[in-house]
Amino acid sequence: IDITVTDTSGLPLEGAKVVVGSADGNQILDLVIAGGDGTTSTRLPPGEYTIWTYWRDILVDLDSPYVVIAHQDLNIVGDVHWVPVVVQDSIGEPLGSASVSIEHSSGQPFGTKVTDPEGALTLRLPAGTYAIDVTWSDVPVLATTARIDSDDLLVLETAVYYLEVVVVDAANIDLEGALVTATVDLTGRIAGEERTDDGGRVTFRLPVGTTLLDVSWKDSPVHSGFVDVDDNMEVTLTVAVYQATFKTADSREVPVAAAILTVTNTTTGRLMGTAVTDADGEAVLRLPLGEYDLVVIWEDHVVFEGVETVDSLDIHVLACAVHYLTIHLVDADGVDLENAHMTVEAAGGEGTMGTLQTDATGSVTYRLPAGDWIVHATWKDVAVLATTHVLTDDETVEMVASVHHPVVHLVDTGGLDLANAEVTMTLAGTGTVLAAGITDGSGSVAFRLPGADYTVTARWQDTGVLEAAITVDGNGPYILTASVHHLTFYVEDDAGIDLEGATVSVTNGATGLVLGTGFTDASGMLTLRLPEGSVDVEVWWRATLVHAESGISLEEGAEFQVLATVHYLTVKVVGSDGTSVPGADVNVEAGDEAIASGRTDPKGAVVFRLPGGEYTVRIALTTTQHMTAIEVDRSEDMTLNGTMTLQFDLTDDEYPIPVYRTNLFLVIILFVVTVVVLLLLLRTLVSRERANALSQVEADSPSDKVDLLDLEMEDELAVEGPRDPLEDLVGEAEIELEDKD
Structure with missing residues (x-):
């Protein structure tokens, strides 16, 4: 009989034991074992038999009765299944490296297999009931039974849980980068070692039981404790890590800001961190429990060195140097x-x-x-x-x-103090003006200057008069002589006579600034203090420019003789009869302005001292002649360019006028006529009286008549008077007028 033994999947069932027994099953007749290809054979006489098939000592097939009648093949399909197994944790995630042990209910062990990374394995099991044990990380995580009667998937959910650990410091702030080690207390085996994320969290997958959690941070242990893991859970660990506040203060207890604080662990030698103090002088570092070397650097200087123990949230005050x-x-x-x-x-x-x-x-x-x-x-x-x-x-x-407080004292070339000079102090080599001032009445000006070499310059009357080098190393005084000189001007007219009251004006030829001005004295002299250089000189007299000269070079002690264009004008007034006319008013005008005035002397002349120029000469004569008012007003334009004489010849229409045109002559004529009329009237009266008298006489005696005739002759003589009475009156009148003149 050729026997082939396979499982339910048709795969050879190697090592299967095929037992042949009697039909009643009471006698074992033969036992053969299937080879690697699941085949074997037995030799049996014809008849009925009972055939038992065992695999791993478990009956997997029973064929009874089995009738043998000739050479034949026997195909035995054992009740053996390929069971896929998936081992999962508490949330259904595959559990790799889990050890799964299988034992048949008969006590037959089927060994231990380890799940792959996907938590899977495959078991070849005879149908039956099994005890299943799962261990993970050497810790039993599952003990269960299962009935196997098909190739269906077997899912095993174990007591493997997720422990989420939250690590916070003493201030309850998440601690990032802490190293958390989970050790299974039962086995002493490290189940995991992870660093916390930025939220201070780390998650472990742990078997059920007690787990030791150790936490270290920056090489320093900060926590150790047990936790019972019996479900998916979260645990918060408050570790010995502190927000250590270091407050730096100076000698006045004022915060030291922007200081660099360096902290080193005295046990491990590890640099724990560097921080810069804020405006309050504070720096906060997160440190594990322990002793630390502290160094504070401020402005590149070590201002504090010391050891501090960090074991709380207290503020550490560092007294800095x-x-x-x-x-x-x-x-x-x-x-x-x-x-x-x-x-x-x-x-x-x-x-x-x-x-x-x-x-x-x-x-x-x-x-x-x-x-x-x-x-x-x-x-x-x-x-x-x-x-x-x-x-x-x-x-x-x-x-x-x-x-220092240097005093600069300026004098002119004559040694006299130079007031109102502008003094400038320039730093030698740089050209930087450090100070400027004006000399006072004593010729001095005080500065406040750093000790150094200086170039001293001075301007007076807007003219540079000094440039000198000095070294300021004290207060001085520094006596400097400026190029300012005393210059004398002598001004004369064209006759060589001193010109008093002339205005001399000296002007800087380059700038037009008036350097000095003054009036000549009675001797025509004027002394001016002037800066050295080229100047223009103008002389004015009676508001008229009488001298101008350019490009005069000034030197100490120089004297300048100025010949002004000032001339003499003689004005004469001559009457119509050729005699001089005294008392005539003479005015000299330039344009609309009166320049000079005078009155002719007994010789009919008046002399003026005038600048050269264009003039109008006006004469005015107001007088009386023989009881006649005389007014003469004459003018003449002229150019005065030297000493000159201007003569006004009066006509007989002006002065003197003919006698017959005078009021006196009219008075005389009226007088004579009046006298003649009166005489004629008198004569008529006398004649009448005489006639009356003669008539009376004729009536009286002859002697009375003779007396009357004598009287008449006397009256006639009295009336006729001298022979030329008019001439006598005219002569007397002329004498009287001359006396009045």
Whole structure:
């Protein structure tokens, strides 16, 4: 009988035992074992038999009765199945590396197999009931039974859970980067080791049971404790990590901002971090429990070194070696030096502490680390101080700068003080003007200047009169002689006579600025103090330019003779009868302006001293002639360019006029006519009286008649008078008029 034994999938069932027994099953007749191809054979006489098939000592087939009648093939299909198994954790995720042990209900073990990474394995099992045990990480995670009677998938859910660990520091802030180690307490085997994420979280897949959780951070252990894992769970671990606040303060307990704090673990030697202090002088570092070396650096100087124990959230106050240096800067006279620029730099070349400007009291305060410092001061861009100071505590130090109060005293070439000169102090080599001032009445001006070499320039009357080099190393005085000279002008008219009251004006030929002006004295002299150089000179007299000269070079002690265009004008007035006319008013005009006036002398002349030019000469004569008012008004235009005589010849229509045109002549005529009329009237009256008398006489005696005739003759003689009475009257009138004249 050729026997082939296969499982339910048709695969050879190697090692299967085929037992042949009697029909009643009471007697074993033969036992054969299938080879690797699941085949074997037996030799049996014809008849009925019972055939048992065993695989791994489990009956997997029973064929009874089995009738043998000839050579034949026997195909036995054992009740053996290929069972796919998936081992999962508590949330259905595959559980790789899990050990699955199978034992038949008969006590026959079927061995142990390990799941692949997908949590899967395949078992070849005879139909039956089995005890299944699963271990993972050497911890039993499942003990169950299962009935196998097909090739269906067998899913095994184990007691493997997820433990989510949240690590926070003492301030309850998530701790990133902490190393969490999970050790199964039952086996002492490390089940996992992970670092927390930015949320302080790490997740472990752990077998049921007690697990030891150890946490370290920055090489320092910060926690160790057990947790019972019996379900998917989350646990929060508060570890010994602190938000350590370090507060830096200077000698006045003022926060030290922008300081660099370095923290090193004294146990491990690990640099735990570096932080920069904020405006409050505080720096916060997250540190595990322990002792730390602290170093504070400020402005490139170590200002604190010490050891601090971090075991709480307390603030650690670090007293830094930062002090206050108040510099009181004064000049050489001890006067506060305001607006000086101070610079403090480390003696070791670590850098400067910045530049500050002194206040109104000459003071400036620096906040410095303890140490050696070089102090520099500049004032008006000139270095006035360089010194070294050792700072160990808060200090106020007075420092004397090389700043002086030089007095510049200017004199002219005659040694006289030069007031109102503009003095400029220029720093030699740079051309920078550091100061300027105006000399006072004593010729002096005081400056406040840094000690240095200077070029001193002075301008007077808007003219450069000095350029000299001096070294300011004290207060002086520095006496300097300016190119200012004393110059004398002598002004004369064209007759060589001194011209008093002339205005002499000296002008800078380049700028047109008037350098000096004045009036000549009685001797025609004027002395002016003038800057050296080329000038223009003008002389004015009676508002008229009488001299102008350009390009005169001025030197000390020079004298200038000026011949002004001033002339003499003689005005004569001659009457119509050729005689001089005194008392005539003469006015000289230039345009609409009266220049000079005078009255003719007894010789009929008046002399004027006038600048050359165009003039109008006007004469006016107001008088009486023989009781007749005379008014003469004459004018004549002329050009005066030298000494000249101008004569006005009056006509008989002006003065003197003929006698017969005078009022006196008219009066005389009227008088004569009046006298004649009166005489005629008198004669008529006398004649009448005579006639009356004769008539009376004739009536009286002859002697009376004779007396009457004598009387008549006497009256006639009295009436006729002298022979030429008119001539006598005219002569008397002429005498009277002459007396009046």
